[in-house]
Amino acid sequence: MTSFSVSAPAKINLFLHVGAKRPDGFHALQSLVAFTEAGDELSFAPGDGVSLDIGGPFGKGLSAGEDNLIVRAARALGTSQGAKIVLTKNLPVASGIGGGSADCAATLRGLSKLWNLGKDSLALQKVGEELGSDVPVCITSRPQWMEGRGEILTELPSLPPLSIVLVNPGVGVPTGKVFGALKERRGVELPLPPYFTGADHLIGYLKSTSNDLEAPARMIAPEVNAVLEAIAGEGALLSRMSGSGATCFGLFATETDAKAAAEALKAAHAGWWVMPSRLLSTLV
Ligand SMILES: C[C@](O)(CO)[C@H](O)COP(=O)(O)OP(=O)(O)OC[C@H]1O[C@@H](n2ccc(N)nc2=O)[C@H](O)[C@@H]1O
Numbered sequence: 001m002t003s004f005s006v007s008a009p010a011k012i013n014l015f016l017h018v019g020a021k022r023p024d025g026f027h028a029l030q031s032l033v034a035f036t037e038a039g040d041e042l043s044f045a046p047g048d049g050v051s052l053d054i055g056g057p058f059g060k061g062l063s064a065g066e067d068n069l070i071v072r073a074a075r076a077l078g079t080s081q082g083a084k085i086v087l088t089k090n091l092p093v094a095s096g097i098g099g100g101s102a103d104c105a106a107t108l109r110g111l112s113k114l115w116n117l118g119k120d121s122l123a124l125q126k127v128g129e130e131l132g133s134d135v136p137v138c139i140t141s142r143p144q145w146m147e148g149r150g151e152i153l154t155e156l157p158s159l160p161p162l163s164i165v166l167v168n169p170g171v172g173v174p175t176g177k178v179f180g181a182l183k184e185r186r187g188v189e190l191p192l193p194p195y196f197t198g199a200d201h202l203i204g205y206l207k208s209t210s211n212d213l214e215a216p217a218r219m220i221a222p223e224v225n226a227v228l229e230a231i232a233g234e235g236a237l238l239s240r241m242s243g244s245g246a247t248c249f250g251l252f253a254t255e256t257d258a259k260a261a262a263e264a265l266k267a268a269h270a271g272w273w274v275m276p277s278r279l280l281s282t283l284v
């Protein structure tokens, strides 16, 4: 087999409610998770041993050693076969949009194909569970209802088409620290979301929810306040933080609106990472 590419789309928690801390130290969650066209890219080719090369705008400083989630994913598959893996790191690291988890999931998909392991999504999600709470949801990169610590997944019908702008102020926030600073939480009592008949329906639903990690992340990284204010100021239908931050997002009805907002945000905040994109509603 020659080389092939696999996308690792950014994960967006459209909302994120947190419940009690479980005996294993993880919190119970409820989240509506979607993915964007924007993401990292990985390529896979046959090789001797497992090797990883990293490039791309956020590749600098990211270790390509045994602690990289890509190498950990390769080891977790438990075979002695080799692979030459190249990562183009387009997403900021430790930023709430699951970049590491998306890379990890894309590696499980890519190596399952390269090595002919014949593992379906469910089997890969099971392997991914051990590697991080966000890895299972990133296996299919389709809209999902996420519960448990992230391992209980219900696939949802396509979401209405929406454009999105991702904004990161350049501060990394460790996920564990944000959970540790959590004071108020909405709990995990919501029923499965309804079928969304259009963008207005989805936005209305999202407005009745929240990201419980936003308050603690604002304390740890006050830059999040400025980012959310700036996105709202560009007329987003909804502005919110994703995951444990610090990346925030704005939802827009059209690609033109999202691109215009992104240009304005870039012009006003030279140090911020600003990425216009679209929500994915089908398998990548
Ligand atoms: C916040 C989310 O991004 C929402 O999608 C995820 O729950 C985080 O997933 P992740 O980055 O894969 O996080 P993990 O590497 O599994 O966990 C990092 C740390 O976050 C805390 N953590 C994570 C997930 C969870 N359900 N409860 C937690 O309390 C734990 O302290 C854990 O040690």
Ligand SMILES: Nc1ncnc2c1ncn2[C@@H]1O[C@H](COP(=O)(O)OP(=O)(O)OP(=O)(O)O)[C@@H](O)[C@H]1O
Binding pocket: 062, 067, 068, 069, 070, 092, 093, 094, 095, 096, 097, 098, 099, 100, 101, 102, 103, 104, 134, 173, 175, 242, 243, 244, 245
């Ligand atoms: N391939 C990788 N890409 C990004 N981070 C990686 C990778 N491998 C290991 N890591 C480590 O994993 C940690 C979390 O990275 P990640 O980008 O998944 O966080 P996140 O976006 O905050 O995730 P979440 O939305 O799940 O909270 C970082 O501290 C980083 O050093």
